[in-house]
Amino acid sequence: MASVPVPLERAPGTSFVLLRLIAGRVGSALLTLLLVSLVVFVISGMLPGDAAQEMLGQSATPAQVAALRHQLGLDVPAHIRYLSWLGGMLTGHSSYSLVANMPVGEIIGQRLPNSLILAGLTTAVAVPVALFIGIYSAMRRGTFIDRALNIGTLALVAVPEFLMATVGVLIFAVKLRLLPSIMLSTEHSSWGEFLRSYTLPVMSLAFVVIAQMARMTRAAVVDQLNRPYVEMALLKGVKPGRIVLCHVLPNAVGPIVNAIALSLSYLLGGAIIVETIFNYPGIASLMVNAVTSRDMPLLQTCAMIFCAAYLLLVLIADVVAILANPKLRSQ
Amino acid sequence: MSAGGLLLPRSLSAQPKPRYGGRIRVASISSSTADTLDPAKAALSTDYVRVNMFYNGLTRYDRNLAAQPELAETMESSDRQTWRIKLRKGVAFHDGKPLTSSDVVYSLLRHKDPATASKIKTIADQFVEIRGDGPDEVVIRLAGPNADLPLILAQAQFLIVRNGERNFHTVNGTGPYKLAEFTPGVRTVGVRNANYWKHGRPYLDEIELIGIPDEVSRVNALLSGDVHFINAVSPLSTKRVQAAGGYEILSTPSGLYTDFIMQQKELPTGNPHFVLAIKYLLDRGLIKRALFRDFGFIANDQPIPPFHPYYRSDLPQRPHDPDRAKWHLAQAGLTGVRLPMYCSPAAEGSVDMASVIQELGSQIGLRLAVNRMPSDGYWSTHWMKHPLTFGNNNPRPTADLMFSLFYKSDSVWNESKWNNPTFDRLLLEARGEADEHRRKQLYGEMQELVSDYCGVAIPVFINLLDGYDRRVKGVYPIPIGGLMGYMLADNVWWDG
Numbered sequence: 001m002a003s004v005p006v007p008l009e010r011a012p013g014t015s016f017v018l019l020r021l022i023a024g025r026v027g028s029a030l031l032t033l034l035l036v037s038l039v040v041f042v043i044s045g046m047l048p049g050d051a052a053q054e055m056l057g058q059s060a061t062p063a064q065v066a067a068l069r070h071q072l073g074l075d076v077p078a079h080i081r082y083l084s085w086l087g088g089m090l091t092g093h094s095s096y097s098l099v100a101n102m103p104v105g106e107i108i109g110q111r112l113p114n115s116l117i118l119a120g121l122t123t124a125v126a127v128p129v130a131l132f133i134g135i136y137s138a139m140r141r142g143t144f145i146d147r148a149l150n151i152g153t154l155a156l157v158a159v160p161e162f163l164m165a166t167v168g169v170l171i172f173a174v175k176l177r178l179l180p181s182i183m184l185s186t187e188h189s190s191w192g193e194f195l196r197s198y199t200l201p202v203m204s205l206a207f208v209v210i211a212q213m214a215r216m217t218r219a220a221v222v223d224q225l226n227r228p229y230v231e232m233a234l235l236k237g238v239k240p241g242r243i244v245l246c247h248v249l250p251n252a253v254g255p256i257v258n259a260i261a262l263s264l265s266y267l268l269g270g271a272i273i274v275e276t277i278f279n280y281p282g283i284a285s286l287m288v289n290a291v292t293s294r295d296m297p298l299l300q301t302c303a304m305i306f307c308a309a310y311l312l313l314v315l316i317a318d319v320v321a322i323l324a325n326p327k328l329r330s331q
Numbered sequence: 332m333s334a335g336g337l338l339l340p341r342s343l344s345a346q347p348k349p350r351y352g353g354r355i356r357v358a359s360i361s362s363s364t365a366d367t368l369d370p371a372k373a374a375l376s377t378d379y380v381r382v383n384m385f386y387n388g389l390t391r392y393d394r395n396l397a398a399q400p401e402l403a404e405t406m407e408s409s410d411r412q413t414w415r416i417k418l419r420k421g422v423a424f425h426d427g428k429p430l431t432s433s434d435v436v437y438s439l440l441r442h443k444d445p446a447t448a449s450k451i452k453t454i455a456d457q458f459v460e461i462r463g464d465g466p467d468e469v470v471i472r473l474a475g476p477n478a479d480l481p482l483i484l485a486q487a488q489f490l491i492v493r494n495g496e497r498n499f500h501t502v503n504g505t506g507p508y509k510l511a512e513f514t515p516g517v518r519t520v521g522v523r524n525a526n527y528w529k530h531g532r533p534y535l536d537e538i539e540l541i542g543i544p545d546e547v548s549r550v551n552a553l554l555s556g557d558v559h560f561i562n563a564v565s566p567l568s569t570k571r572v573q574a575a576g577g578y579e580i581l582s583t584p585s586g587l588y589t590d591f592i593m594q595q596k597e598l599p600t601g602n603p604h605f606v607l608a609i610k611y612l613l614d615r616g617l618i619k620r621a622l623f624r625d626f627g628f629i630a631n632d633q634p635i636p637p638f639h640p641y642y643r644s645d646l647p648q649r650p651h652d653p654d655r656a657k658w659h660l661a662q663a664g665l666t667g668v669r670l671p672m673y674c675s676p677a678a679e680g681s682v683d684m685a686s687v688i689q690e691l692g693s694q695i696g697l698r699l700a701v702n703r704m705p706s707d708g709y710w711s712t713h714w715m716k717h718p719l720t721f722g723n724n725n726p727r728p729t730a731d732l733m734f735s736l737f738y739k740s741d742s743v744w745n746e747s748k749w750n751n752p753t754f755d756r757l758l759l760e761a762r763g764e765a766d767e768h769r770r771k772q773l774y775g776e777m778q779e780l781v782s783d784y785c786g787v788a789i790p791v792f793i794n795l796l797d798g799y800d801r802r803v804k805g806v807y808p809i810p811i812g813g814l815m816g817y818m819l820a821d822n823v824w825w826d827g
Contacts, residue, residue: 048708055365055374055448061743064452067445100364100515101499107364110514166547173555181555182358182543279543279552281517289363289516292707298364 018319025318029311033304037089040303041082044296050074051098051294072098085297089304095297104301107286112305115282118205118274119267121198126206126213127260133210134217134256139244141222149214156211165204165277172200182279201278205271209263216259220252254321261317265310347804353825354537355803358549359814360563362542366515369499370490371442371449376562377542379487379817384521384538385425386490386504389416389435390481391818392728392811396639398481402430402491402505406484411476411763416469422528424493425502425509432463437494439471439484451488454732476763478770479729486728487817507533507821517541521820534805534824550798553578559800560823562813566624572798581797581815582626583808586636586726586733588793589680591672591688593719593786596748600670600718600786604663610649610788611656612691618790621687622680626794633781634724634733635774636792638810641730643775646782657695666696672719677706679793681721715746722746722787726811730774731762738781747786754780802827 052068069075088095097104137149173181179200189197224230225248233243272284287302289295359377367373370382389403400406402422408414422430441447442455449455460472473480483489493503502510505528508521519540523533541558543549550568552558554575564572564580572578593600593609600606615629628637631649635642660666672688674681685701692699704713714720727733736742739758740750754777761773781787795813799806805823809816815823 049711053711055372056450061453064445064448068448071446071448097364101367102515107515110517166551169548169551169555173557174551177555180557181551182541182548182557184557276545277548279541279545279548281514286364286516289365293363293365295364 018322021322022315022319025311025315029308029315032311033307036303036307037086037300038082040300041078041085041296044291044294044299045078047291047294049294051296054292054294055099074098081296085300095301097295097298099293099295100298104297107298108283108301108305111281111283111286114280115268115271115284118198118201118271118280118282119264121202122205122209122267123264125202126210126263129206130210130213130260131217131256133214135221135244135249137214138218138221138225139240141218141225150218153211153214156207157215159207160273161204161208162273162277164207165200165274168200168204169277183281201274201280204274204277205267209267213256213259213263217252217256220255220259221248224248224252250324253324257317257320257324258314261313265313268306268309349531349534349805349824350826351534351824352536353827354535354539355559355800355823355825356539356541356557357560357814357819358541358543358552358558359561360542360546360549361544362516364516366513366519366542367499368502368510368513370488370492371447371451373487374450376813376817377540379812380814380820381519381540382487382490383506383818384508384519384540384820385502385506385510386492387422387506388485388487388490390485392482392485392809392816394807394809396482396728396810398485401485402435403481403484406481408480411478411480411765412473414471414473414480415464416471418467418469419528420467422505423526424505425524426493427526428493430491430505431466431494432469433466434494435469435491436461436463437496438491439489442488449488451486454483454486475759477731478762478764479731482728483732508538511537529821533821535820538820553798553800556800559803559825560797560814560819561799562795562797564796564798566622566626566796568798569624569626569796577801579799579801579806581799581806581808581813583795583797583810583813583816584628584636584638584792585795585810585812586634586639586792587679587724587795588630588634588789588791589678589684589721589723590746591684591719591788591790592715592722592746593788594715594717594747595750595786597718599663599665599668602663602665603784604659605665606784606786606788608656608659608663608665608695608697609688611652611659612688612695612697613788613790614651614687614691615790616651618680618684618687622683623791623793626796628792628794630789630792631778631782632785632787632789633778634737634789635730635778636726636810639730641771641774643771643778646775646779649782653691653695660695660697667698669698669700670719671700671702671717672721673702673704673713673717674721675704675706675709675713677704677709678714678721678723681723684721684790715744715748728811730777731758734758734774734777734781738777738785749785751780751784 051072052065052074056064056068085095095104097107100107133149137146140146169181172179179196183197230243233247271282272288275282275285283302290299290302359380361375361377367378370386373379373382387402389401390398391401393399402419403416404419405417406414418430418432439458439461442449442452457474458471459474462470464470507524507527509524511522512520521538523536527533543552546565549561550564553561569580572580593606595601610632619625619627619629631646672685674685676682682703689699689701714722724737737744737746739745740755757773757777761770764770764773797813802825803823804826
C-alpha cells in the first residue's frame with residue numbers, strides 16, 4: 001500500500017555519522033566522569049569527620065583516631081589519595097573499602113545485580129504499560145477515557161513513591177498478608193518467592209515511571225497526530241491503528257525514547273526510597289552507606305556507576321532517535 | 332574473696348519446657364557495610380547480636396546486671412588487682428579445636444594493639460599482664476584494683492576468639508550458632524551448633540539477622556510476619572504493636588539517657604546558678620510522658636538508674652520548680668540572656684527536649700534558641716563543642732565505667748568539663764573497695780556530687796523497646812541493651 005515511505009536503506013553517511021557521534025559522546029563521557037569524580041571527592045572531603053572517626057564512633061580518643069587514620073592511609077594529602085584512586089581505577093585495580101574489610105569491586109558485585117534486577121523488572125512492566133496508555137489516550141484524545149487516563153497519570157506523578165510503597169505495605173503485607181513487607185528473596189529462593197518479594201517494590205517504582213513515560217508518550221504522539229501528513233493518510237483511507245503504528249510512532253520515537261531513558265536512569269540511583277522502605281540491598285542505599293561512613297573509595301565508585309549509567313542511557317536514546325529519524329539519519 | 336554474684340548457680344526460669352527446631356528472623360536498627368564479625372569492632376546493636384550468636388564471653392550479664400560465669404568457671408582475686416580465671420573444660424571452637432588459655436590471652440590482649448581498632452582500647456589499657464597458667468587457667472594483672480572486672484569482661488567486645496584470628500572473614504567461635512552466611516549490610520545467618528557446650532542449647536535450627544534502619548518498615552515487617560523480633564520500637568508505635576494481636580512489647584529498663592550539657596569551662600553556662608536554674612526548670616514528668624509515652628524512669632541529674640544495685644534511693648528528687656529556677660537565674664544575673672542550644676536526631680529525643688526547655692525557659696526569662704543539627708557528623712562536630720549541647724549515653728555495665736568515662740575530670744568525654752577533685756578521689760577509692768556496703772556508700776556520694784554540681788542535666792532514663800512475635804518464647808529483659816541484652820540467640824525458642 002502506498003503511504004508515506006519510510007526508507008529502509010541507509011543513506012551513505014549514516015554509519016559514519018553514528019560512529020562519529022558515539023566516539024564524541026564517549027570522549028565527553030570520560031571527561032564528565034573525571035570531573036564528577038573530582039567534584040565528588042572534593043565535596044565529600046568537606047563533610048565533617050572522616051572514616052576513622054565514623055568507625056570509632058562517639059567514644060573515640062584522638063590517639064585511636066590518629067592510629068586508625070594512619071592504618072587506613074587517610075593521613076596522606078588529599079590530592080595524592082585522589083590520584084592513587086584514579087590510578088587504581090584506570091589500571092583496573094579495584095581499591096579496598098575503608099570500612100567493609102573487602103575490595104570495593106566485591107561489594108559492588110553483591111549489590112549492583114540487585115539494582116539491575118529491580119530496574120530491569122520495573123522496566124519490563126513499566127515500558128509496555130506506559131506506551132500503551134500514552135498511545136491509546138493520544139488516539140482517543142478529548143474523550144472521557146483520555147481524560148480519565150490523564151487525571152490518573154497526573155495523580156500518580158504527584159503521589160510520592162514512599163506513600164505508594166507504605167500504603168502498599170499496609171494493605172498487602174500487614175492487613176492481607178499476601179506479600180512480604182521487606183525484600184527477603186535470596187539466590188536460593190524459588191520463583192514464587194522471587195515474584196512475591198518483588199511485587200511491591202516493582203509496583204511502587206513502576207507507578208511513578210509509568211505515569212511520567214505515559215504522559216510524555218501521549219504528548220509526542222498527539223503532536224504528530226496534528227500534522228498534515230496524518231490528515232493526508234486519513235484522507236487516503238488508512239486505518240487509525242496503522243497510521244499510529246507505521247507513520248506516527250517512527251516520527252515520535254525520539255522524544256519517547258528520551259523520556260524512557262530519563263525514567264530508567266532514575267531507577268538505578270533514585271530507587272533509594274524504595275530501597276529503604278523494602279530494605280532492599282541495592283546500590284543506592286550502598287552509596288548512602290558510603291557517605292555516612294565516609295568510605296571514599298566506595299562512594300567514588302558508586303558515583304561513577306550512576307554517572308556512567310546515565311550517560312549510557314542518554315547516548316542510547318540519541319542513537320535510537322537518529323536511527324528512527326530519516327532526516328537526522330541522512331545528515 | 333570472689334567477685335559479687337559470680338558463683339551463684341544459674342537460676343531456674345519459670346518458663347515452660349523449651350521446644351527445639353524452627354527458624355526466626357531478627358531485625359535490628361542498623362546494618363551497613365561496616366557490619367563486622369570481629370567482636371573488637373562491634374559498635375551497634377546489630378553487631379552485638381551478631382557476635383553473641385557466634386562467640387561466648389568469659390562472663391555474661393544476667394537479668395539483674397550481675398556477672399554470671401560463661402567460659403570462665405570461676406574468677407577469683409584476693410586484692411582485686413590480680414585475677415585468676417579458671418576456664419570451663421570441654422569447650423570447643425566451631426572447627427573442633429578445644430578452648431585453651433592461649434585463646435583467652437590472645438582475645439584480651441589484642442584490644443591493646445591500636446591496629447585492632449578496638450572500641451574498648453581505653454578499658455583494655457588497664458590490663459598490665461595477661462598470661463596462661465597451664466591450658467585451663469589465665470592470670471590477669473591490672474594496673475590498679477578493680478572489683479568490676481567480671482562485669483567488664485561480659486561486654487560484647489571481650490568475647491573470646493581463636494588464638495591468632497585476624498581476618499574475620501569467617502567465624503570460629505565457641506557460641507551457640509555457626510556461621511552459614513554473612514553479607515555486610517544485608518544479612519547474617521547462623522545454624523545450630525550441635526556441639527555447643529551449654530547442654531541442651533541452642534533451641535533454634537537457624538537464626539537470621541537483618542537490619543531495617545527505617546522504624547516504620549521495621550514495625551511493618553514484624554506485623555506482617557516477615558520478622559519475629561525487632562528492636563528500637565518508637566514509643567509512638569507501641570500501641571500499634573500491642574493492638575495487632577499476637578505481638579508483644581519487651582520494655583527493658585536501661586541506663587540510657589539523653590542529657591543537656593552545660594559547658595563548665597566557659598560563661599555563662601559555667602555559672603553554678605545557671606546550672607541549677609536549668610535543673611529546676613526541667614519538667615521531667617512532662618518529658619517522660621510526652622516524649623517517651625511513660626516508657627522510662629524519672630532521673631535526678633545523675634547517671635545511675637533506679638534499678639541499679641548501687642542506686643542511692645535517699646537522694647531527694649529534684650522537682651520542676653519554675654520559681655526556684657527563676658531565682659537561680661536572677662542570682663546568676665542572667666535573666667533575659669540569649670543562648671543557642673544544639674540538638675540533633677542523633678541524640679534520641681533531644682530535638683523535642685530542646686523545644687520543651689525553650690518553652691519552659693521563656694516563662695522564666697531565658698531566651699534559648701533551638702539549633703537542630705543533622706545526625707550525620709553531630710558527634711564529631713557539635714557534641715560538647717558549644718556551650719549548650721545534647722549528649723546521649725548508652726548504658727554501661729558498671730557504675731565505675733559510667734563515672735570514669737563521662738564524669739571523671741580528665742576523661743575525654745567528661746561532657747561538661749566539670750572538675751571535682753572529691754569526685755575523682757571517691758571514684759578511685761570505690762573501684763578498689765572490697766566491702767560492698769562501703770562501695771555502695773561511695774557510689775552514693777558520687778551520685779549526690781554529680782546531681783548537685785555537674786554541668787549535665789539528666790531528665791529521664793529511657794527504656795529500650797523491642798517488639799516480638801508471641802511465638803518466640805524464653806524472652807526476658809537484660810538491662811544492658813535491647814534484644815535481651817543482645818543475647819537472644821542463646822536463649823529463645825520457637826513455639827510455632
